[in-house]
């Protein structure tokens with residue numbers, strides 16, 4: 531099929547037809563009942579696991595060492611029999627360990643994470659998976675999943691051909707019409723927003739947060755889209771508050787995605803959390819011993835991509851996100867899909883106090899949420915014993931308030947970080963990590979197990 535897609539003229543028709551078929555498939559899946567969703571998920575899981583066992587030396591070795599045979603995989607109903615795979619394991623298996631077929635690898639699209647810390651993780655996607663992901667992030671699919679009416683869009687996403695978001699432009703150059711590179715300077719983003727006047731904007735929370743803050747700083751009222759759809763990093767309350775101040779009438783909807791697997795979950799229509807897209811990604815929430823966490827209990831998010839046949843991603847724990855299943859069901863149109871009540875920041879974004887505990891992002895951001903007249907902040911763990919806290923004061927904050935903020939911010943963090951020097955710096959805006967759209971609330975530049983003792 532890949533060669534067909536690259537034929538002049540005909541290739542484009544084939545790709546359009548494929549995306550339409552995928553959209554029809556998604557529509558059917560969204561109408562399925564909970565038992566049907568379970569059956570389809572089990573069948574897709576068996577297929578991807580059998581494929582991985584036969585074609586991927588990494589999974590074959592890993593599962594054989596756990597005494598699993600092909601028969602076990604043929605009878606698989608859920609992934610819990612399989613060992614969990616770490617980011618490091620996936621990285622070291624790249625590319626030959628994951629895929630024993632060099633021709634398939636050559637034809638595939640290589641996608642990599644733009645993590646602000648550590649080396650990137652790479653996966654390779656065949657064109658079927660690429661086109662499915664494009665269908666999943668298209669306007670009709672967003673309308674179906676979110677129950678919204680969407681018209682003129684502006685997709686402010688990362689343009690790189692090695693980003694999953696950049697694939698739409700690569701396959702369909704006409705998508706340029708609704709596309710804007712998220713890594714453009716924030717002034718350009720505001721100008722384009724005002725010029726194009728979209729009804730909805732698809733982007734990352736950090737990017738829209740930066741637009742919101744910059745517009746207030748300059749005292750300008752930007753164009754008001756009716757709807758924002760967020761993808762990528764999880765929403766933090768500070769960013770939401772900042773966006774609401776600049777775009778008070780806009781609806782805010784959320785989708786949860788990751789480079790390694792694509793779409794993972796979308797917002798519940800009743801606002802009860804995020805429904806996992808089990809026709810594309812199986813989501814598990816596991817405790818410290820890799821057992822399923824009970825509803826309401828926070829655990830690690832572990833994902834299995836049901837569609838990647840080139841470099842399978844099965845029971846992958848490398849997203850390092852934390853979440854909890856809802857304790858009750860909802861009655862929204864997505865009710866057949868499991869509901870995550872909470873999705874909390876990246877577990878990797880944590881600070882280890884020398885000789886003391888690990889302080890997770892959630893504790894740090896909760897402490898700082900109490901700061902008033904602050905548009906944004908970022909905790910940067912720069913050495914084992916030094917934290918630099920960047921604070922963006924609200925443009926309305928006067929000189930006295932700004933000075934008071936320095937001391938207050940440090941006072942809020944100090945009880946959490948004994949033995950760590952806290953330097954507070956007031957800045958007009960947060961910088962982005964190189965090549966990334968993210969402005970994480972907590973950045974640790976300290977190697978995880980180094981530089982402490």
Ligand SMILES: [Zn+2]
Nearest residue numbers: 798799860862
């Ligand atoms: Zn729901």
